[in-house]
Amino acid sequence: MNTARVWPAALAAIAGSVMVGFMPIMARHLYADGLDAPSMLFWRYAIALPALLIGAAATRLDLIRAWRSGAWKIAVVGATLGVGQTICFWESIRFIDTGLADLLFYTYPGLTLL
Numbered sequence: 001m002n003t004a005r006v007w008p009a010a011l012a013a014i015a016g017s018v019m020v021g022f023m024p025i026m027a028r029h030l031y032a033d034g035l036d037a038p039s040m041l042f043w044r045y046a047i048a049l050p051a052l053l054i055g056a057a058a059t060r061l062d063l064i065r066a067w068r069s070g071a072w073k074i075a076v077v078g079a080t081l082g083v084g085q086t087i088c089f090w091e092s093i094r095f096i097d098t099g100l101a102d103l104l105f106y107t108y109p110g111l112t113l114l
Contacts, residue, residue: 024093024098024101024102025098027040027090027093028093028098031094037087037090037091037094038087040090041083041086041087041090044086085105089101089105092104092105
């Protein structure tokens with residue numbers, strides 16, 4: 001195994017996990033400042049999409065070829081189910097503890113499968 005290739009992926013996974021972990025905490029603060037869930041969703045994508053495009057350019061990913069090869073399916077799922085799922089999660093943390101909201105959010109696919 002080439003450890004030089006493993007470290008960037010491991011660091012990206014750790015950074016992503018930390019950011020996801022801070023999401024409910026930040027959402028609580030944004031709610032306190034008067035922001036609503038649809039506005040948070042807009043800003044989430046407005047910040048993330050340019051960052052993802054920069055990352056794709058840095059890795060020399062051919063976005064047009066990826067799009068034609070089926071990446072559009074991922075975009076459709078993100079624009080529909082991903083948006084709905086995120087809105088439901090953010091709305092839930094307004095009313096229940098963030099730990100319970102996280103537990104439900106991350107275990108419901110398995111519960112649905114059962």
